[in-house]
Amino acid sequence: MSYKIASPDEYLAITGMGIRNELKITKAAWVLPFQRCMRFSVQPRNYAMNLQAMTKEKLQFLLPVVFTVGPYVPVTTNRDIPESHYEEGGSATALMDPADALMKYAVLLAENADGKQTTQGLLEQKITSIVEGEVRVLVSSMTIEEIFTERELFKRRIHKNIQTELNQFGLLIYNSNLKELKDAPNSTYFESLSRKAHEGATNQARIDVADAQLRGNVGESDRKGQQEREIARIHAETAVQKTERDIERAQAVAKLNTREADLSRDVEIARVEARRALESKDEDLKRQVEVKRAAAELERLRAKDVVKASITREAQQQAADARAYEIQKSADASAYNTRVAAEARNFAAVQEADALLVAKIKEAEGIAAMADAYGKLAGAFGGPAGLLQYMMIEKGTYVELAKANAEAVRGMAPKISVWNTGSGGEGGAEGKTATDTMRNVYQMLPPLMTTINEQTGITLPEWQFGKMAATTNELAKAQKGGVNGE
Numbered sequence: 001m002s003y004k005i006a007s008p009d010e011y012l013a014i015t016g017m018g019i020r021n022e023l024k025i026t027k028a029a030w031v032l033p034f035q036r037c038m039r040f041s042v043q044p045r046n047y048a049m050n051l052q053a054m055t056k057e058k059l060q061f062l063l064p065v066v067f068t069v070g071p072y073v074p075v076t077t078n079r080d081i082p083e084s085h086y087e088e089g090g091s092a093t094a095l096m097d098p099a100d101a102l103m104k105y106a107v108l109l110a111e112n113a114d115g116k117q118t119t120q121g122l123l124e125q126k127i128t129s130i131v132e133g134e135v136r137v138l139v140s141s142m143t144i145e146e147i148f149t150e151r152e153l154f155k156r157r158i159h160k161n162i163q164t165e166l167n168q169f170g171l172l173i174y175n176s177n178l179k180e181l182k183d184a185p186n187s188t189y190f191e192s193l194s195r196k197a198h199e200g201a202t203n204q205a206r207i208d209v210a211d212a213q214l215r216g217n218v219g220e221s222d223r224k225g226q227q228e229r230e231i232a233r234i235h236a237e238t239a240v241q242k243t244e245r246d247i248e249r250a251q252a253v254a255k256l257n258t259r260e261a262d263l264s265r266d267v268e269i270a271r272v273e274a275r276r277a278l279e280s281k282d283e284d285l286k287r288q289v290e291v292k293r294a295a296a297e298l299e300r301l302r303a304k305d306v307v308k309a310s311i312t313r314e315a316q317q318q319a320a321d322a323r324a325y326e327i328q329k330s331a332d333a334s335a336y337n338t339r340v341a342a343e344a345r346n347f348a349a350v351q352e353a354d355a356l357l358v359a360k361i362k363e364a365e366g367i368a369a370m371a372d373a374y375g376k377l378a379g380a381f382g383g384p385a386g387l388l389q390y391m392m393i394e395k396g397t398y399v400e401l402a403k404a405n406a407e408a409v410r411g412m413a414p415k416i417s418v419w420n421t422g423s424g425g426e427g428g429a430e431g432k433t434a435t436d437t438m439r440n441v442y443q444m445l446p447p448l449m450t451t452i453n454e455q456t457g458i459t460l461p462e463w464q465f466g467k468m469a470a471t472t473n474e475l476a477k478a479q480k481g482g483v484n485g486e
Helices: 098-110 119-139 144-149 151-169 189-380 384-394 397-409 434-456 462-485
Strands: 002-005 010-016 024-026 028-031 035-041 045-054 060-071 171-178
Touching: 010 028, 010 098, 024 028, 024 098, 028 035, 035 098, 045 119, 060 098, 060 119, 098 119, 098 151, 098 171, 119 151, 144 151, 151 171, 189 384, 384 397
Parallel strands: none
Antiparallel strands: 002 028, 010 024, 010 035, 045 060, 060 171
């Protein structure tokens, strides 16, 4: 695989695998394996031919022609189309599509792929055969006089017919040159016409020379007469003009003298007027000076009084400013003290509020902690009632209640409960054991709690009462067992 680039006057023709329509025309492309690339030039070439043809009157002659032919490339525009491609009405003859033209031209060159003939030879053969055939067909339908008199039309027809045939090969005639017709072998037609034209031209030249000499002599004499008449006229006009110039000069001198006198008078009058104006201006200036001097004196006296008044006013103003300053300073000091006191009070109030806020927060935190602790105690004592009874025992509430009851029943006949915890005579006090003492205490508590419940409505918690009853029973059983065991 390789990358091919065509030069400015070349194109690339690529064939092979992957190419649509079996041929691709481009300026640059990658050439892949199983593809072939052919370079071909698009430069037009000149083809010179000496054609032999026969007119309608069976008159043979030679027609030397030179055609510039090349491929019709895509950059060609209407401006590039030769004038011979335009018909008499001004419209261009139908041309082929440039891309299609290059395709046809590449196909034409591909016919010489076997190398038996050069590309230039192949093109020359094709173009020569087309030109000869079209010229012979066109000449056979015209007379020699028509060829001479309608040479431009003859050229256009040849151009059109040949171009129509070259379209099938993608070729365009860029220029065509038809030279002078020549005699064919064994023919003297054009030589005779040339001799006739030469002799006619020679005789006409001699006649033209005689006519020219006649016109020259007559013209020379006429020119001499015209010259003399013109010179006399010029002299007369010169004399008249000289006299007119002298009169005009004298008139100009008189006008100049009159003008000078007028100017002198005007200058003298202007000088007198200027002197009088100067004197009047001087008097005005003196009067203005006196007026200004008096005004200055008046202003001086006035300024003196004004200065005194200004000094007095400024002194009074300064005294007033000093008093105002003292008053302002006193007011500023009072306002400052008031502001400082207010700021101190505000600060103290803020500090007090902050301290109260902190105390409240601490108190709330303590209450919350106490509530949390009471909640845990309530859970431990079987509920709020158990906690309440525990706290009453802890705080001595029952003792206070007993005292209150005693005070309440003083002077009354209260219900008195007497408990006997056992015989005190057996063994005496000395014979009591620790078990007996504990049993007596526990035996005393249930009647006591019952009495409290009857008088206050307070009931000990079930867990406490249950434990006491169980302990009392165990002690009684132990005591009984001990007695029986003795």
